[in-house]
Amino acid sequence: MNTGAFAASLAGAQRAAFAADLDVVVIGAGAAGIAAARELKAAGRQVLVVEARDRLGGRAFTDASLGPAYDAGAMFIHWAERNPWVKIAADLGIDTPSEPWGGGFRVFADGRPMPDADRTKRRAVFGQIDRRLETVDIGKRDLSVAELLGDLGPEMAPVAASGLLLSIGEESDRISARDYQRLWAGDDLVVPSGYGNLVARHGEGLDIRLGEPVSAIRWDGPGVEITTPSGTLRARACIVTVPVGVLKAGSIRFTPELPSATRDALDGIGMGALTKIALRVEGDRFGLGPGMSYLEAGSPKAMMNLDLFPDDKDLVIATCGGDHARELSLAGADEARAHVTDLLAKMVGESVRKAVTGVSFPAWWTDPFSRGSYSVCLPGSEAARDRLAEPIGGRIWFAGEATAGGGAMTVGGATLAGRAAAAAVARLKV
Incomplete structure (x- = not known):
């Protein structure tokens, strides 16, 4: 008997028997999911987006709960020269000016102005990461950023790395130097009306179901079966755009389990903890003009930047990252409020x-x-992003900022990754 022919005929019978509800299900209505759905819709595919939250945008979120709105997640259109959101915003008539200079900058240690001598000493080591990436050979072995800075000594190395807590949101010993080196650079633009609002608006007109967290994906048949609180969806393929942190937490059960290469890729990627704490602050503003920035830098591990009354709003927005941010997150909103208020009281009275x-x-x-805030490749795992982007069984694609290569950690990168996955799915015969 010709077993190859038999197997082929059986696979054909399975495909014929598989009555898909949809061509594609996209899981997650953040930037990647919205981009993927738009690409598939333009290609004539029947696509549905399911989103666990009760809103669009994912980690791009313009929060107006205090009255004045601010971007609680992503706020910059990074590397604007190639970022797709420049055109998307222009097409929607939304202004995206250059990042403003602000109203001034002061450095503090434990809430008190830092002495000039200490500021000068610390300023001398800032920028050492980029200088070392230009001179240290990491071709043979990937290093952590902490290793890259090790010869600065136990006092200055943490200072040199502390800026990453406010950009990457992670401790330097958990950041791959190679992955950091590949990240794209360029001009930054802002969205005064809210980056989260912009992303949500771009999702208008798509078939999106909110409040539908996916708990399971079965992919051992000719298509996929996706379990939500409303029931099971059957599709030819799916694009999974949920954050790596959700996948690593096991929030979605895969049957059969994911291939070992995909599991290894997930093991090589962590999640940073870049965090914003916004306070509504009313009154005379203590004689401060809008847009002033106060940097609490007394302890490199507890670095925190406070933007005072940005865009002339009654807000103070504190930003921190790494383990300090994790501790505040676990403590809850009341403790976070108390921490920032105590710091402000030392600074302004x-x-x-x-x-x-x-x-x-x-x-x-x-x-x-x-x-988590966004993905961070662990030292020695700089190839994990590319491996995570590889399709599984010709029917599952992972896409998002974690699979965006040099565009990782950004809304623009998530968008490009979503489009790339959708283009691959659109080439499938359905």
């Missing part, structure tokens, strides 16, 4: 305590639908 009237704290680290 005790009267600030009465002026603080509210807190907004979308803690990404403890959010069950994100489990």
Whole structure:
């Protein structure tokens, strides 16, 4: 008997018997999911987006819970020269000016102005990461950023790496130097009306079901079966755009389990904890003009930047990252409010305590639908992003900022990754 012919005929019978509800299901309505769905819709595919949250945008989220709105997640259109959101915003008539200079900058240690000598000493080591990446050979072996800076000594190495807590959101010993080196650079633009609002608007007109967290994906048949609270969806393929943190937490059960190469890729990627704590602060503003930035840098591990009254709004937005941000996230909104208020009281005076009237704290680290701010390749795992982007069984694709290569950690990268996955799915015969 010709077993090859028999297997082929059986596979054909299975395909014929598989009555898909849809061509493609996209899981997640953040930037990657919206981009993928738009690409598939343009290709004439029947596509549905299911989203666990009750809103669009994912980690691009413009929060107006305090009255004045601010971007609780992504806020910059990075590397604007190649970022797709420049054109998307222009097509929608949304302004994206250059990043403003702000209203001034001061450095503090434990809430007190840092002495000039200490500031000068610390400023001398900032920028050492980029200088070392240009001179140290990491071709033979990937290093952590901490290793890259090791010869600066135990006092200055953490200072040199501390800026990454406010950009990458992770401790330097957990960041691959090679992955950091490949990240794209360029001009930054901002979205005064809200980056999260922009992403959500781009999702308008798509078939999106909110409040539908996916709990299981079965892919041992000719298509995929996707379990949500409303029932099971059957599709020819699916694009999974949920954050790596959600996948690593096992929030979605895969049957059969994911291939070992995919599991290894996930093991090589962590999630940073870049975190914003917004306070509503009302009153005379303590004589400060809008847009002032105060940097608390007394302890490199507890680095925190406070943007005071940005865009002339009654807000103070504190940003931190790494393990310090994780601790605040686990402590909750009340503790986060108290921490920032105590710091402000040292900086501007005790009267600030009465002026603080509210807190907004979308803690990404403890959010069950994100489990972190954005992806970070662990040392020695710089190839994990590319491996995670490889299709599984010709019917599952992972896409998002974690698979965006040099565009990782950004909304623009997530969008490009979503489009790339959708283009691959659109080439399938359905």
